[in-house]
Each structure stands twice: as structure tokens, then as C-alpha cells.
Amino acid sequence: MSETTSETTSETAYEGTRPLRERAVELDAVDPLAAKRDLFALDDDVVYLDGNSLGALPAHVPARVADVVQRQWGELRIRSWTESGWWTAPERIGDRIAPLVGAAPGQVVVADSTSVNVFKAVVAGVRLASADPRRTDVVVDATTFPTDGYVAESAARLTGHRIVPVDPADPAALRAELGPTTAVVLLNHVDFRSGRLHDLPALTAAVHDAGAVAVWDLCHSAGALPVGLDAHGVDLAVGCTYKYLNGGPGSPAFLYVAERHQAAFDSPLPGWNSHADPFAMSRDYAAVDGARRGRVGTPDILSMLALEAALDVWEGVTIEEVRAKSLALTDFFLRCVAEYAGGASVTSVAQVTPVTPAEHAARGSQVALRCGEAPVVMERLIARGVVGDLRRPDLLRFGFAPLYVSFADAERAASTLAEVLAELRA
Incomplete structure (x- = not known):
């Protein structure tokens, strides 16, 4: 790099x-x-x-949030879903984050927490790899933030897969674990303890050489350094917005779904917000097009619009x-x-x-x-x-x-x- x-x-x-x-x-x-x-x-x-x-x-964020509370919620009330753009906020804000992680528009959606998005990404990655029944392994960063490990292990149990922990600081050891049984590889771009930056381009290429799906956690790199999701062919990625993106405590996370995978992206958490016709209230699920498939339930508007305001500091x-x-x-x-x-x-x-x-x-x-x-x-x-x-x-x-x-x-x-x-x- x-x-x-x-x-x-x-x-x-x-x-x-x-x-x-x-x-x-x-x-x-x-x-x-x-x-x-x-x-x-x-x-x-x-x-x-x-x-x-x-x-x-x-x-400037407190004044913007006050407007959301007092005018958009207090005065416009339900009308704000359309008149204030609440409904489209997850993908609109995702498109503002996209340049900071090297993604073209239409591939990043803001929704839920990092942990929930890790679950979506790992299970969806397993489903993308499911055409080959030999792919039974989920390789996980052994030094990962604990929640990523917990979620990945649960996702593996639910899908009948095996967890294989590997330290990405040792690329040779990681490559040695990759092969025809590998379905998904979940790695952290920056180690939360040491601050070590892992080689995303080279490791993503190694994962693809093995025929597996690369999922990256960008919590400690988004807003701090170039990521290049599109340029390096990353499949799926997640990240938080309350660190270097300054979105506020508990601000919603983001999910990246590469355009080439969007038609096949099968979220394990289908919800009415990701339905092709959400207000039809159909009993049968039909996924919406694009990265919006990563949405689940009603967006957390207050924290989401605080994040949108915070992103103004990135202008220029x-x-x-x-x-x-x-x-x-x-x-x-x-x-x-x-x-x-x-x-x-x-x-x-x-x-x-x-x-x-x-x-x-x-x-x-x-x-x-x-x-x-x-x-x-x-x-x-x-x-x-x-x-x-x-x-x-x-x-x-x-x-x-x-x-x-x-x-x-x-x-x-x-x-x-x-x-x-x-x-x-x-």
C-alpha cells in the first residue's frame, strides 16, 4: 500500500x-x-x-437537531416522512459517506448498529457463497473487536458453518487458511487495540483468489484514511459513524453492498423498510432494489439526522x-x-x-x-x-x-x- x-x-x-x-x-x-x-x-x-x-x-449540530425536534417532529409531524425527507435519509446519508470510503453512489445505506450490520453482511456473504456446498468456513479476525467475533460465531452456528480465527497481521497465516472450504472472511481494517492498519487491497485479493467473499469492518478507518472499497473490489463492508465521522453517541452505522452483489444480496433481516412496496403491507416479502436491501425497520431519525448534519464538516x-x-x-x-x-x-x-x-x-x-x-x-x-x-x-x-x-x-x-x-x- x-x-x-x-x-x-x-x-x-x-x-x-x-x-x-x-x-x-x-x-x-x-x-x-x-x-x-x-x-x-x-x-x-x-x-x-x-x-x-x-x-x-x-x-452546528445542536441547532440542526433542535429543528428536527421542534419543527419537523413538533410541527410537521407525520408529514416529515415526505416533506422533510425522512424516508430517504438512509440512502441519502449513505451517499454522503460513500466518497469517504471510496464507494460510488447507491452502494452505502445507513441503518441499525455496526453489530446488526455485521450479522447482515456475514450471513448474506454466506448466502452469496452457498452455490458451492464445500464452502463451510467463516474466517474471522482473531484480534477483532469482541462483538464482531460474537456475531460471526452466532451467524456461523445459524448457517451451519465453522469459525476459523486468523490474525490478519500475519498475511501468510491468513492465506494458508484460505481455500475451497472458505465462504466468508471478516476482517478489521484497523485493529482497535494496536492501531495496526491491515492491507485491505492485498488481503481482499487473497480472499477472492480463494473464491470467497470479503467483508471488512471499517469502524477505525472510515473518516481517518482512504479505504477504496470500489477500487479494491471489496464485496461487503460495515462501519460506525460515531468515531471519525462525528455522528454522536450511538449514531447509526452503515452497510456497503457492492453493486455487483446487490441483486443477489439476501439479508437475514428482511423488514418492511427493505420491501419493494413497503406500504402495501404484503405478507410476502419482495426485496427492494440496490443497497436499500440493507434496511430493516423504521429509521432512527433523530440520531440519523444528527449524523447528516455532522457530515457538513467534510465539505471541501x-x-x-x-x-x-x-x-x-x-x-x-x-x-x-x-x-x-x-x-x-x-x-x-x-x-x-x-x-x-x-x-x-x-x-x-x-x-x-x-x-x-x-x-x-x-x-x-x-x-x-x-x-x-x-x-x-x-x-x-x-x-x-x-x-x-x-x-x-x-x-x-x-x-x-x-x-x-x-x-x-x-
């Missing part, structure tokens, strides 16, 4: 003789995305590095620009951590060890540091206004959302981390 970096933000030309704090100011001054920060509701005294769990609130931004800044931010943060909390001073502070790959081609938009005192370290960081998160037992996670995280944020987070570590070893 190749990655795009920016001359104005790349740390390859960093002059180590200058203080890192000064360098942060310089990088922020030439950051083409710096103005986007003003679009978010952020406190000046807090460094928010948890957008990989919950994205920050775009400042390309995902390549976001990726360039993401890499520069994580490079800079790692440099700051090495200088402030490593090197000659390492014997006087609690140690932190990066587990996120140094190579750009294998790094998402978060940095994970292993630390034996991780719980107390994160507690003290948050108390001092540096908000990351913890993955037990020993991982500190820092998510870098390029639309609102600055280089000054990265430097302050690293310096505060060093202070906390020093205190623990004093």
Missing part, C-alpha cells in the same frame, strides 16, 4: 535542534486543515484524543488530506513521546512502549502505548485535561482525528504523559 504525505506537515524534514513545542506551532501554522477545528465544540484547556471512540461534537476536504495530516500527527506524537518519556531519561520514568507500527503503511490514526501502570496513568492524564482511553490491562490509546486535533495538542499530550510517568517513578 502506498501512503500520501504532505511536504508542509511531514516530519521527515524535522530539525531536531529546535524545541518540539516550537515545532508544533510551526506545523499548525501551515496545516491546511487547521481551520476545521473551529467547527467543533472543544474546550481550549482540554486535549481530546479519544475521537477513535467518540468523535467531537460539530458546533479530501480523505487524502486527512490521511496526510493523520500520519504527520502520529509521527510527531511518537517523536515527542520518545524525546520526553524515553531516551536517556527512561530509567527515571515509567516506561511506555509503542505497539502501533512505525511504518505508515501499517498505521491507522491512533497510537497505542503499552504501559504497566496504564490505568492510573490514563486517570491522571484525564484529570490534567488530556483525554485518551484505556484498553485493559496495559494499553494507553490516543486517537488523532485530523479535522480537530492540532500538533500543539500532540505535543501537550506527550509532555503531560512524561510528567505523569515521572511522578510515578519519583
